[in-house]
Amino acid sequence: MVVKPLVFAPDAMLSRRTRRVRQIDAGVRKLVEDMIETMHDANGVGLAANQIGVPLRIAVIQIPEDEEATVLINPEVVRREGEREVEEGCLSIPGYQGKLKRSFKVRVKAQGLDGKPFRIKAEDDLRAQALEHEIDHLEGRLYVERLVSKEQLWKIGEREEDEQEPDGPEAAPSVN
Numbered sequence: 001m002v003v004k005p006l007v008f009a010p011d012a013m014l015s016r017r018t019r020r021v022r023q024i025d026a027g028v029r030k031l032v033e034d035m036i037e038t039m040h041d042a043n044g045v046g047l048a049a050n051q052i053g054v055p056l057r058i059a060v061i062q063i064p065e066d067e068e069a070t071v072l073i074n075p076e077v078v079r080r081e082g083e084r085e086v087e088e089g090c091l092s093i094p095g096y097q098g099k100l101k102r103s104f105k106v107r108v109k110a111q112g113l114d115g116k117p118f119r120i121k122a123e124d125d126l127r128a129q130a131l132e133h134e135i136d137h138l139e140g141r142l143y144v145e146r147l148v149s150k151e152q153l154w155k156i157g158e159r160e161e162d163e164q165e166p167d168g169p170e171a172a173p174s175v176n
């Protein structure tokens, strides 16, 4: 497993739609291992393949309570319900966070590394947020395009409320 260099905005790699995976071969399995290693190294809760420069429709997600990463090959959101306001960050836009609207409930279908289709649903939590964030990446979209307003993007540590957090900005709920 290898930690890969991250791609940062405004790299065009992040604004292009990724290609579907046709065959889950050794190359895809190696890529997924590297994605998981890179996500762990960066303390992210998710990572999309194009964030390490590979334009394939693959994402990994691991929120703090998960013992292992969930691998999503060719994920699609099949249903969204409701709306909520969340704070979010991105490994490809380091040092910033923003406030945006995400769905309250999300249902996603994907394939696992074994090629078998499965579904995940999540509601009002970090997993729901990460699913939408990662699938947005695979569509070539960044969270900053969904901000409630331009003023709703800030540098981590520059808000008064951030300074009051005992564990500092690293402890803020950041996504991938």
Ligand SMILES: [Zn+2]
Binding pocket: 089, 090, 091, 092, 133, 137, 175, 176
């Ligand atoms: Zn991201």
